[in-house]
Amino acid sequence: MTKDFWHAEEYMIFIEFLKTYDSVLRDPRGGKLQNVVILFNTYSDQPPLTLEQFELYLDGFNSISDNAIEFKKDVWGQRIHFVDTDKLELVKARVSGVATKWTVKKVELEDNLSNLIEFLDTEDNSYEEIINLINQPTAKIVLSKTRSKLMVPQPFFEVCTDPQHCKVLSRVCLSRTEISSNNPKQIFPSIDECYISIDNNRHLFSKGIYGCSKSKIHHLPIINTHTELNLGDCSYLDTCHKMKSCRYLHYFTLSPSITPIDRAEELQKVRKALYEQEFTLGYCFSEFCKEILPPQWINCDVRKLPFKVLGKFSAIVSDPAWDIHMSLPYGTCSDAELMELPMHELQDEGIMLLWVTGRSIEIGRKALRKWGYTIKDEVIWIKLNQLKRTIVTGRTGHWLNHSKEHLLVGLKGNPSWINNMIDINTIVSNTRETSRKPDEVYDMVERIVGVHARKLEIFGRDHNIRPGWMTIGNQVTGTSIVEEEVLYKYHEINNIN
Amino acid sequence: MFKKIENNFANHYVETQELPSGFVTNSSDLIKGYPKLQTLKELKAKQTEKYAVKALGCRVKTRDLVQTVNRWTEEFKLQFDVIMIGCMANNQRVLKFLKELPLLKLCSKPGFLFIWTTVDEIESLTTILNQNYGKKFRRSEELVFLPVNKNSIFYPQQDYSRLFENQQWNCWMCITGTVRRSNDQHLIHCNIDTDLQFENESLVSYNAVPNSVYKIAENFSNFNRRLHIIPYELGKTPIKLRHGWVILSPDVLLNNFNPLDYETQLQSKSLINYKNNQVQYLVGQTKEIEDLRPKSPGK
Numbered sequence: 051m052t053k054d055f056w057h058a059e060e061y062m063i064f065i066e067f068l069k070t071y072d073s074v075l076r077d078p079r080g081g082k083l084q085n086v087v088i089l090f091n092t093y094s095d096q097p098p099l100t101l102e103q104f105e106l107y108l109d110g111f112n113s114i115s116d117n118a119i120e121f122k123k124d125v126w127g128q129r130i131h132f133v134d135t136d137k138l139e140l141v142k143a144r145v146s147g148v149a150t151k152w153t154v155k156k157v158e159l160e161d162n163l164s165n166l167i168e169f170l171d172t173e174d175n176s177y178e179e180i181i182n183l184i185n186q187p188t189a190k191i192v193l194s195k196t197r198s199k200l201m202v203p204q205p206f207f208e209v210c211t212d213p214q215h216c217k218v219l220s221r222v223c224l225s226r227t228e229i230s231s232n233n234p235k236q237i238f239p240s241i242d243e244c245y246i247s248i249d250n251n252r253h254l255f256s257k258g259i260y261g262c263s264k265s266k267i268h269h270l271p272i273i274n275t276h277t278e279l280n281l282g283d284c285s286y287l288d289t290c291h292k293m294k295s296c297r298y299l300h301y302f303t304l305s306p307s308i309t310p311i312d313r314a315e316e317l318q319k320v321r322k323a324l325y326e327q328e329f330t331l332g333y334c335f336s337e338f339c340k341e342i343l344p345p346q347w348i349n350c351d352v353r354k355l356p357f358k359v360l361g362k363f364s365a366i367v368s369d370p371a372w373d374i375h376m377s378l379p380y381g382t383c384s385d386a387e388l389m390e391l392p393m394h395e396l397q398d399e400g401i402m403l404l405w406v407t408g409r410s411i412e413i414g415r416k417a418l419r420k421w422g423y424t425i426k427d428e429v430i431w432i433k434l435n436q437l438k439r440t441i442v443t444g445r446t447g448h449w450l451n452h453s454k455e456h457l458l459v460g461l462k463g464n465p466s467w468i469n470n471m472i473d474i475n476t477i478v479s480n481t482r483e484t485s486r487k488p489d490e491v492y493d494m495v496e497r498i499v500g501v502h503a504r505k506l507e508i509f510g511r512d513h514n515i516r517p518g519w520m521t522i523g524n525q526v527t528g529t530s531i532v533e534e535e536v537l538y539k540y541h542e543i544n545n546i547n
Numbered sequence: 548m549f550k551k552i553e554n555n556f557a558n559h560y561v562e563t564q565e566l567p568s569g570f571v572t573n574s575s576d577l578i579k580g581y582p583k584l585q586t587l588k589e590l591k592a593k594q595t596e597k598y599a600v601k602a603l604g605c606r607v608k609t610r611d612l613v614q615t616v617n618r619w620t621e622e623f624k625l626q627f628d629v630i631m632i633g634c635m636a637n638n639q640r641v642l643k644f645l646k647e648l649p650l651l652k653l654c655s656k657p658g659f660l661f662i663w664t665t666v667d668e669i670e671s672l673t674t675i676l677n678q679n680y681g682k683k684f685r686r687s688e689e690l691v692f693l694p695v696n697k698n699s700i701f702y703p704q705q706d707y708s709r710l711f712e713n714q715q716w717n718c719w720m721c722i723t724g725t726v727r728r729s730n731d732q733h734l735i736h737c738n739i740d741t742d743l744q745f746e747n748e749s750l751v752s753y754n755a756v757p758n759s760v761y762k763i764a765e766n767f768s769n770f771n772r773r774l775h776i777i778p779y780e781l782g783k784t785p786i787k788l789r790h791g792w793v794i795l796s797p798d799v800l801l802n803n804f805n806p807l808d809y810e811t812q813l814q815s816k817s818l819i820n821y822k823n824n825q826v827q828y829l830v831g832q833t834k835e836i837e838d839l840r841p842k843s844p845g846k
Contacts, residue, residue, distance in 0.1 A: 187707050195561075202562040206554055267554070283580055305553075401710065411689065415673070426710045428666050428717075430691055432571060432743060439573040443581060445738045445841055448728065449720070449767065450688050453743040459710055468710070475666075475711040476693065478556045478567035490557040497561065498710065 054106050058145050061111050063094045065138050073328060074130070078335040081130035083108075092326065115141045187471065190331065194469040197329055198497045200320045205313060207306055209438070210266040215259050220270035222251050224302060237293065244304055269301040269437060285443065287436040289481075301436060332469040333500035342501055347521040348529045348540070352508055353387055355522065357395040359539040363520075364400045364467075364503035365495045366393075369487055371509060372410035385413050393421040396506065399463025401498060403429075405487055406456050408447060414458050423460030430454040431477045431488055441481070457491070472497045492516060566714065568693050574745040587739065587839040588766065595765045598830040599791030600812040604799035612778055612795065613647045620652040623806040627793075628655045628770030628828070633663035634755035634777050634786075635692065635716045637704050642668060644778045645675050651683060655825075656724030657734065659768050660684050661760070664717050665703075676721065684721035692716040692757060694746045701746055701757075718760060720767075729843040733820070733829065738841040739766045755786050765791070771817040771828040 067090055068074070079085040084101055091098040099107060105128070112119055118137035122129055187195075210216070223244040239247070245263075252260050262268075273279075276297055284290050284298030293300055324330075325338035334340070348355070370388055393402075402423055406414035418425055432454050433441050440453040457477075461468075472494075479488035495505060496518070507514050510521035520536075531537045556567035568574065578584045607615045619625040630653065633641040641663065654660065664672050676684050693714055694701040703713050728737045740763040747759070755777055764773065777786055777796035785800040793804055817828035 185704065185707075187705075191707060198561050202558045204555055204558060206559045206562070412673070412686070415670070419670075425666075425670060427713075428669070428715075429711060430715065430743070432568065434571065437572060438570055439579070440571055440577060440741070440743065442573075442577050442741050443584065443841070445843075447688065447738070447742060449722075449735075449737050450690075450763070451738050451741040453741040454691060456689070461710065470710045471705070471707055471712055472561060473557060473711050474560055474566065474714050476566075476568055476714050478570055480553060490555060493555070494557055494711075 052100075052103060054103070056107060056110050058114055058141075061114065062142065062145060063096070064090070064107070064111060065142050067093050068133055068138060069135075071328075072133075075133065080126070082126055083128045083130070086130060191471045193329070194332055195472050197324065198469075198472045200324070201317065203313070203317065203493070208266045210262055210268050212262070215262055216268050216270050218255050218259055219248070219263055219268050219304060220273065220302070222254065223247050223304065224270060224272060238302055241305065263304070264306050266306065268304045270304055272300045272302050283437070289435075303436060332467050334502045337500055337502060340502055342518045344532050345515045345517050345519060345521070346530055346532050346536075347510070347515050347526045348531065349524065349526050350522055350529075351524055352522060353391065356543060357392050359536060359543055360396065360506065360520065360522070361504065361533075361536060362398055363396055363506040364465075364499040365505045366396060366400070366402045366508065367491060367495065367506070368402070368508040369405040369485070369510075370410075372407065372413065388413075389417050389420055397462050399465040400461075401426075401468070401495070402460040402462070403491065403495065404458045404460065406458055408452065411456055411458075418458060418460040421460075421462075423462050425458055426461040427459040427475055429457040429459060429475045429477060431457060431479060433481045434478060435480065438480075455487075467499070469498050469500075486511075486513065492519070564697075566696065568695055568714070568745065571745070574695060575747060577741065577745070583839055584739075587836065588762075590833065590836050590839070591736070591739065591766050592762070594830055594832060594836065595791060598771055598816055598818065600771070600809065600816050602788035602790050602801075603793045603804045603809065604786075604788050604801040605793060605795045605804035606799050606802035607795060607797060609779055609797050612776070612797075613644070615795070616648055616653060616776075619806060620649050623810070625653070625806050625809075626655045627653060627658070627772045627774040629659045629661070629764050629768050629773040630654055631661040631663075631756070631761075631764065631773075631775040632778075634781070635663060635701055635703075635757075636755065636779075636781050637665070640779065642671050642675060644776070645672075646679055648776075651680065653774075654684075654723055655770070655772070657726045658723050658770075659764065660719075660721040660723070661690075661764055662719045662721065663756070664719060666713065666715070666717065667706075669717070672719065684723045686719055687722045688720040688742050690718040690720060690742050690744065690760065690763065692718065692744045692746070692760060699746055732837065732840075733832065734769055734827075735767055736769065736832075736836075736840050737767070737843075755781060758789075761789055761792070769830045769832060771830050772813065 070093070071089060073079070074086050074089060075081040079089070083104060087099060087101055087104040090104070108119060115137050118134045118141065119130055120132040120134075122131035223239060225247075248260070248263055276295060277299060278297045279299060281298050284296055284300050286296075287300060288303070290296050290298075290300060321338045328335070330337045372385070372388075402418065402421070404414050404418060415425060435441060442451055442453060444451065446452040477488055477490045477494075479490055499505065501518050505519045507519055507521045507523075509523045509525070511523065511525040512527055515521045515526065529540075531540055554570070556570055559565060560567050573579045578588070605615070630650070632645065632648075645662070650660070662672065673686075676682065676686065692701075693716075694703070696702070701716070703716065705712060726735050728735065744757065744759045744763070746757065756775070771791070773792045775789075775792055775794045775796075777794070777799075780797045785798050786794055786796050787800055788794055793809065795804075813828050818831040820827040820829050
């Protein structure tokens with residue numbers, strides 16, 4: 051039998067709840083009973099109430115509190131319209147048998163105002179002091195920075211610079227005999243195999259090195275019989291195609307094995323805390339309790355897909371195949387074709403990030419302007435090699451060598467939900483396959499628009515597909531659509547054609 | 548091959564406020580591990596120094612600056628091959644000066660402009676170069692200079708209406724006239740430097756422009772007439788002089804520039820080259836440099 055009667059003591063938790071969450075009456079929850087009951091159930095440790103039970107519970111509460119809660123009914127159903135906090139106090143006092151203490155909050159607004167006037171009046175306040183005051187970040191920026199800080203998804207490892215450590219670990223992990231016996235085709239052991247070797251041979255080296263191997267990244271020199279140490283480092287390092295015969299020095303990067311479970315649990319706790327505190331400014335209000343959409347992708351010729359199928363997006367990332375007179379495997383679009391894309395259909399307001407290279411920077415800027423964006427920033431990607439050095443040789447640019455690539459950031463409209471100034475406009479990351487861009491961008495975008503905002507990548511490839519993102523382009527394999535509306539429209543289009 | 552777990556410096560920045568650029572291992576010495584490039588740069592510096600006119604400054608109030616330059620171009624027919632405008636400071640109003648300066652007359656052909664700018668001004672700068680100068684100065688490279696820590700005097704002031712925190716100073720390199728990268732090795736040397744420079748920790752004293760960016764201009768162009776215009780007072784320490792450069796600014800350290808003396812010095816110091824009735828004042832190059840410098844394929 052379901053519970054339909056509560057003792058007076060059992061309403062105390064509800065009073066506490068209303069006092070803690072006085073925001074339930076305001077948007078986005080708006081006092082809607084179905085929203086309030088969910089929050090109340092997470093707040094109280096008691097068995098969860100159904101909506102019907104909750105209504106009975108509230109009726110009961112009103113009967114002992116002289117209708118402290120006022121309801122209103124509209125198209126969204128029953129909602130709490132008003133809570134009389136004085137009556138709550140009375141009920142609380144009655145039940146606990148303590149005399150009520152009435153206090154009046156002192157309004158401090160006038161004090162603050164007079165402080166400010168005083169500050170501005172003082173003559174010895176230099177101009178710089180006032181500028182300094184104006185140049186402070188807003189509370190919103192400070193708060194969203196803190197929130198993002200709590201939610202950083204992955205651990206960070208320092209790089210060990212002690213050459214002795216690297217030498218010793220290289221001898222242990224990369225001894226030829228052990229590797230060839232396991233798998234003759236493989237040139238290098240896996241990270242797991244390395245740690246097995248380290249554990250097996252831990253009596254051979256100091257405890258310091260053993261501990262360091264588990265906590266820091268090491269670049270182990272690969273010393274083959276053909277390696278000539280006096281030649282120095284190979285300029286291609288881990289991307290060298292002739293590693294089996296190259297006489298220059300190469301390195302094997304040994305990263306500590308991470309324990310993703312611990313990190314996930316930690317993050318879950320943070321999300322729960324943020325959820326309970328409704329710290330969702332700039333994100334959707336169910337940011338911390340909603341499941342992230344699975345990855346979606348559509349194989350298509352971007353020039354021919356009607357964009358109305360896709361709907362609207364908060365953020366768009368695009369790495370167009372700019373026609374830069376290079377024969378690339380995917381066939382480039384002409385500048386005109388790119389400019390003609392009906393990008394204005396994809397966003398009413400939001401951000402667009404556009405990758406450009408040397409010759410296409412100007413075209414990219416022009417395109418963004420044409421599509422209705424103002425260029426808000428230019429992020430640079432500092433391209434690094436395996437040893438975290440910038441690329442300084444190899445005629446990578448026409449007049450000067452290029453150590454970086456540019457990511458233009460356009461803003462359309464004036465969205466209030468943007469969480470700005472969290473990240474910095476320099477990305478530092480290793481190069482990977484030709485034209486593959488760093489994944490750092492995805493986390494950066496998600497910090498700006500939230501993980502549940504709709505996000506689109508145009509001209510994506512299979513490695514760009516990821517949860518919460520829609521990827522379109524002729525380089526993705528097949529099509530997978532989860533959102534009902536997109537699926538419906540997509541079928542509609544295909545049936546007509 | 549083997550799977551690598553990569554550190555994510557962007558996430559690490561959000562967590563700790565440690566700048567990602569701090570993890571670049573060669574930021575204090577970009578050409579570490581490239582001894583040939585090291586030698587090449589030393590040889591180039593030696594040549595630049597050998598041919599350089601003495602360090603000159605021209606101290607002129609902001610309001611008289613355009614007039615001074617107009618006198619140079621009209622009375623003395625003075626021209627420069629490398630002209631740098633602005634420096635690493637906010638609110639320099641470089642754009643206003645770009646519109647007023649007689650750059651087409653002041654800059655020789657071929658010639659090179661280095662304009663310091665910020666992201667907010669890039670669009671207006673594009674418009675000015677296209678409209679006021681009829682696309683005669685082509686934007687060829689976009690240099691970026693990064694201060695390496697937040698306490699640095701070079702670290703840019705933050706504007707909280709932006710999407711990202713700003714760490715960059717931008718400097719555009721524009722070319723006017725024709726230079727060919729494969730045949731004009733007496734005029735330009737390509738691919739010696741890169742388009743990204745870091746603040747060097749050893750740089751203690753303040754200067755308006757990092758030496759590394761002056762050096763990029765010197766290594767790239769083999770022309771000998773170099774001018775740097777900083778149109779506004781920076782309110783910090785005076786602008787220092789640099790060998791081989793004329794610095795025009797309201798707060799340059801010395802005021803020792805005289806157009807006629809400059810001409811005389813150039814004549815005696817430079818390698819003179821006549822081309823189509825035009826005199827080119829060059830920095831002489833050596834065979835060693837020619838052997839070491841990066842070249843276009845097939846050369």
